[in-house]
Amino acid sequence: MNYTIPSPTSPARGRGLLAARAVRPGDIIAVFDGAGTPAIAIPDSNHLAHTCSYCLATPADNNDTTTTTPPVKLRACTGCRVVAYCSPACQKRDWQLVHKLECKVFQRVRASTSASGHVALPTPVRALVQILLLRSDADRNALVGKLESHVDDFRRLPPGNVNDSNRSSAEAVSWQDMELQAMAALHYLGRAVGEREKNEALEVLCKLQVNSFNRLDADIGQTGLFLHPQLAMVNHSCLPSAYVQFSGRVAVLRAYQAINEGDEVEISYIDQALPLSQRQASLKARYHFTCACPRCAEDLDVYQACQRYPHLQLNDLSLATDLSELIRQQTSPPLSKTKDFSKAIAQVQASFTSLPTPPRSSSGATTTADAGSTEDLRRRWSLCQPLLLADTTHSTPFAIHPVPEILTDAVIHFSSRANYAAGLALSSLLATQVEPVRNPFPESPGRVKGLLTLAKLLANAAAPAAAAAAAEEEWSSSPSASASPRQKPQSKALQAAEKAILAVLRTMDVPTTCEVLLLLVLRSASSSTASPSPRPATSSDAQHQNNNNHHHHRMLIQPYHHEAQDILQDIRALPGRHAEQDLVRKLLDQRGRPGPGLGSSSSRTQEEKLFLEMVIVKPLREIAGLARSVMDAEFGGAAVQ
Ligand SMILES: C[S@@+](CC[C@H](N)C(=O)[O-])C[C@H]1O[C@@H](n2cnc3c(N)ncnc32)[C@H](O)[C@@H]1O
Structure with a gap:
């Protein structure tokens, strides 16, 4: 474990996640498994037909004609006909994890919707349903029990408040909407809709707002919701020291800059490019705090903020x-x-x-x-x-x-x-x-x-x-x-x-320029603690190997790695480029060089x-x-x- 979560040191910020060892830019601080420990990892509801509901692969992963990966074919669950899978193995895993219980809920949704209507539950409602379906109280408690909810702050939100932060689920809106979502979940679960049940459901919805992430896919953008109780402990800064990347059902916390042992790790919950007033408004609307990071305190523009990084x-x-x-x-x-x-x-x-x-x-x-x-x-x-x-x-x-x-x-x-x-x-x-x-x-x-x-x-x-x-x-x-x-x-x-x-x-x-650009893409995969994996047969197979940390590290590569490799192969097959290839190799060869990425600048020759x-x-x-x-x-x- 490369991090610790001590008891809150500051009442304003609550708990936070600290680095348990020093890390360099690009290093993996921790991997959060969305399949093992209690966690939620689901596609956005309007992408259900195009995304494997277990490994979260999408046919668009392979849309590009430059790749040679066979396209992912999805088959709908024959029970509810709402969720889809790329393989029987994915279907089986999801069945055991949650779908066995969830399938009946979707069948009820289908039965009450006209044939032409949209059958899927909105993403936060589906997440709520999954949490309420968790088999034991202990599981549910491990997932959401200790999470910050800000329920009173949400209750006070003016009607029509729209959260637009990029960490939010698109459907997140006002308290009234949350009430409707809570009732819908309880209704389709076939449970009583008493005051106690409704409040419990509302509290979970608030916790989802404050603590869940949007899974961002390489090429499709926002494709789902991810919740993990430990990852949720990471606090925000508009000058973050780390960022989160998603790879299937796994979230990876990566250092954006060098972090010393014992220092707090901070990510940005929102689009950092936004100006101060919009950043503050987004943070207030969904996370209910006023950011006091150095960037906000001094109202640094994007150029000044860049100057603060030692990169x-x-x-x-x-x-x-x-x-x-x-x-x-x-x-x-x-x-x-x-x-x-x-x-x-x-x-x-x-x-x-x-x-x-x-x-x-x-x-x-x-x-x-x-x-x-x-x-x-x-x-x-x-x-x-x-x-x-x-x-x-x-x-x-x-x-x-x-x-x-x-x-x-x-x-x-x-x-x-x-x-x-x-x-x-x-x-x-x-x-x-x-x-x-x-x-x-x-x-x-x-x-x-x-x-x-x-x-x-x-x-x-x-x-x-x-x-x-x-x-x-x-x-x-x-x-x-x-x-x-x-x-x-x-x-x-x-x-x-x-x-x-x-x-x-x-x-x-042009071939040489392309080759250099692609090598720059590939270096991001090889310089972190992750080593590039051999190309998987299909992206879903790759996810299946994903059952321990060692494998995570092997497959946690930048999403663009395989595509870059494919194009590079084509360029290298062009005839008569020996001299150019030698030069490029010399320029970008990392062996024997210290430091992250391509080595320190002092080790580079003038010629390069x-x-x-x-x-x-x-x-x-x-x-x-x-x-x-x-x-x-x-x-x-x-x-x-
Ligand atoms: C995802 S949780 C992070 C963990 C949280 N500190 C806890 O103890 O549960 C998000 C919440 O943490 C607090 N928080 C995160 N970053 C903060 C910051 N920079 N300043 C003040 N509060 C912050 C806010 O209450 C926010 O709603």
């Missing part, structure tokens, strides 16, 4: 080799303290709060997920203009909320239209100047995912670049005559931006740094420089009001 040096072998300089530019004087900028921030925030919540893209990857309509993106981009034009003494502060979210959605917008060059420009900007500021630790999941997206876009954009080069030679034609299918004719401005991007691409050694800077970072920065033109061309920039 800047780790970035010199990443796509943000200039992170210290980027931060220096924005923090002297502090961006958010300049008059123009505070005004711009206030203006942008006010206009955004009056917008209906845009559908959040869950992946940031090249999917056609709901990134918002073109119209919605135009509106959001135009509302951001005061922020982007505010202060000429600083370089453009692209990392300030909500710019990164809009750029991420725009990547999806362009990818779904097969305009990979435009997507590449935005993705390069995110990977070189935005994500490193928001996630200063180079191996954090947000960064790793961005690298993989970038590698894929680069590969896709390079194909038309090559085609366009050939076409230009022969016909002097424009890049719009290239191979990629287009849905709509493009504006002249977008064509010009795309031409400039393709021109940079033609100067690049120069290679990274010239071959990878410089051209990507050049492409990133075209992102603003791409956005303005497609979404109107300052011209649209």
